[in-house]
Amino acid sequence: xxxxIEQIGTLLALKREERPEEGYWQDFxxxxxxxxxxxxxxxxxxxxxxxxxxxxxxxxxxxxWAYGVGLAYSAVTIAFVxxxxxxxxxxxxxxxxxxxxxxxxxxxxxxxxxxxxxxPTTQGSIGEQVF
Amino acid sequence: xxxxxxxxxxxxDLVTRAQQGDTRAFDALILKYGDKLYGLVYNMTSxxxxxxxxxxxxxxxxYHSLGKFKGNATFxxxxxxxxxxxxxxxxxxxxxxxxxxxxxMDSSVQQDPALIDTxxxxxxxxxxxxxxxQLKLNEAVKKLSDPHRMVVTMFDIQGMSHGEIAKVLNTSxxxxxxxxxxxxxxxxSALQDSWDERF
Numbered sequence: 556x557x558x559x560i561e562q563i564g565t566l567l568a569l570k571r572e573e574r575p576e577e578g579y580w581q582d583f584x585x586x587x588x589x590x591x592x593x594x595x596x597x598x599x600x601x602x603x604x605x606x607x608x609x610x611x612x613x614x615x616x617x618x619x620w621a622y623g624v625g626l627a628y629s630a631v632t633i634a635f636v637x638x639x640x641x642x643x644x645x646x647x648x649x650x651x652x653x654x655x656x657x658x659x660x661x662x663x664x665x666x667x668x669x670x671x672x673x674x675p676t677t678q679g680s681i682g683e684q685v686f
Numbered sequence: 687x688x689x690x691x692x693x694x695x696x697x698x699d700l701v702t703r704a705q706q707g708d709t710r711a712f713d714a715l716i717l718k719y720g721d722k723l724y725g726l727v728y729n730m731t732s733x734x735x736x737x738x739x740x741x742x743x744x745x746x747x748x749y750h751s752l753g754k755f756k757g758n759a760t761f762x763x764x765x766x767x768x769x770x771x772x773x774x775x776x777x778x779x780x781x782x783x784x785x786x787x788x789x790x791m792d793s794s795v796q797q798d799p800a801l802i803d804t805x806x807x808x809x810x811x812x813x814x815x816x817x818x819x820q821l822k823l824n825e826a827v828k829k830l831s832d833p834h835r836m837v838v839t840m841f842d843i844q845g846m847s848h849g850e851i852a853k854v855l856n857t858s859x860x861x862x863x864x865x866x867x868x869x870x871x872x873x874x875s876a877l878q879d880s881w882d883e884r885f
Contacts, residue, residue: 557878560870566823567842575724583720583738584713587745594746 697761705752712752716745719762722844723769729839730773731780732828740776744769759853766854770836777832819880826876834869841866 558566695701697718703711723744728737748765755764827835840846840854841862848859848866855862 556881557874558881560874562881563823563870563873563877564842566820567827567838568845569820570729570843571725571845573725573728573843574721580717580720583741584716586738587716587742588709590742590746591749 695757695760695762698757701752701755701757701761704749705755712745712749715761715765719765723765725844726766726769726839727773729827729843730777730832730835736776736780740769740773744772747772763850763853767856770854774832774836819877822877822880823873826873829876830869830872834865834872837862837865838869838873 697715700711700715700718704715720741723741724737727740727744728734731737731740744765747768751768755761759767827838830838836855837851840851841848846854848862851862852859
């Protein structure tokens with residue numbers, strides 16, 4: 556058996572009394588005002604900047620536009636000239652040096668003397684040469 | 687033929703004061719229409735937190751758009767339009783995000799104290815049957831499409847007239863009647879198995 560439209564309407568109308576719990580709207584208003592304050596603070600920073608820029612431009616007469624454009628152009632040029640150039644460094648792959656310094660073998664004093672050619676043929680005598 | 691002059695907006699004074707920056711006047715408007723909008727949004731979303739967030743957004747949007755409110759419609763119609771648009775947009779986004787199952791909905795909707803008929807409290811068996819029926823009805827309402835559920839909520843639950851709903855939804859009263867008829871047929875067939883003659 557089907558319910559009539561009126562019966563469905565009566566059932567649905569029972570939901571009309573649905574309300575949030577007590578005290579809900581007090582909390583809701585507190586949340587609402589806090590959200591509005593936060594939003595205002597968030598917007599104020601950006602809005603101030605936009606407002607100042609637009610006010611400055613709106614106050615300018617047409618003749619001052621040329622002055623403004625010239626000023627902006629010279630500012631950009633000066634900034635370009637004065638800006639430090641970046642030195643382009645080549646990216647050479649860095650590898651750690653792994654050389655071992657080995658101390659040279661030091662011959663003893665006797666060996667050093669033996670290495671010297673001190674034979675009489677090469678010594679010669681004073682004033683004469685042997686060929 | 688002369689068109690009948692529109693009756694003055696009963697909220698004109700509060701709206702004018704709010705437009706001049708009187709936050710207390712806007713608070714009064716929130717308190718005046720809060721319960722009605724809560725009913726509308728809650729019956730559409732079936733979720734208390736979503737309802738709270740949406741109501742914050744609705745009143746915030748209205749507060750920031752007050753300057754644009756020229757009084758072509760009453761404040762009541764105007765804020766209802768904002769609520770309907772934001773709620774329908776929210777439901778679309780929620781559907782895209784994830785298909786919210788009926789289990790995710792507030793269980794309080796299904797065991798709604800407002801649905802407990804005090805006339806049947808003395809008869810526990812009848813009350814139990816009625817509760818079961820109301821659960822079925824809630825499920826059937828949730829299965830309606832968003833526009834049909836919106837119309838049922840405004841007409842059957844909130845008691846708005848066809849003309850009022852048509853103004854809010856910016857459509858004709860004929861379209862509203864047609865949507866209501868279709869929605870009622872859906873609800874009838876959903877309830878036919880559990881409907882008891884005693885009701």
